[in-house]
Amino acid sequence: MFDDDDYEQRNRQLLFQGTQVLERTGQSLARSTQIAVETETIGHEVISELGEQREALLRTRGRLEDANEQLSSAKNILKSMSRNVFYNKLILILIIIIEILILACLCYLKFLKH
Template identity: 45%
Template sequence: MQSDDAQRRVLFDSRAAIQRSNQSVIKSHAVAIETEQIGTEVISELGSQRETLLQAKSRLTDTDQELDRSRKIMNAMRKRILTNKFILILIIICEVSILGCLIYIKFRSHF
């Protein structure tokens, strides 16, 4: 009888160990499913962040091109301003020279 009791106890302990193992497998499976869902969500979010970054890069490239174009326009305007100032200075020098000549001729003719 003790042998039967010992075998039953071993059988009962084995069955309890199998049930614990089964519960552990079920919990592991649930954790695996949850981990897979989290992984899927992360991949989806990373995909949308990638799209956002690509759009930002595209806008940055466009902005850089527009800044280059604006820089060229500003340089052209600066050259025109300097040219206009140079021409204006030449005109002023010519006018002062003509005025000086007229004054010289006017005073010379009086003497």
């Protein structure tokens, strides 16, 4: 009878230990599940934020391309204006030379012919 009590007590103790291990395992699984859910939530937030940043970068890239096109256009306009200023100066110099020649001819005709 003593052996049966020891056997039964040993079985109860093993059952109790097994139950404790099972409870700890269940708690560990619950914590792991909670961590997995939190990690998944953080992952979704990161992916969402990265998507927003990507959109912002694409908009910025588009604006930079537009600014680059406008700078190229402005550069061409400035070149054209510079060329026009040069031609206007050249024409002005030619007009002044022609006026000087006309004045010289008039002076020659008025003073030397009399």
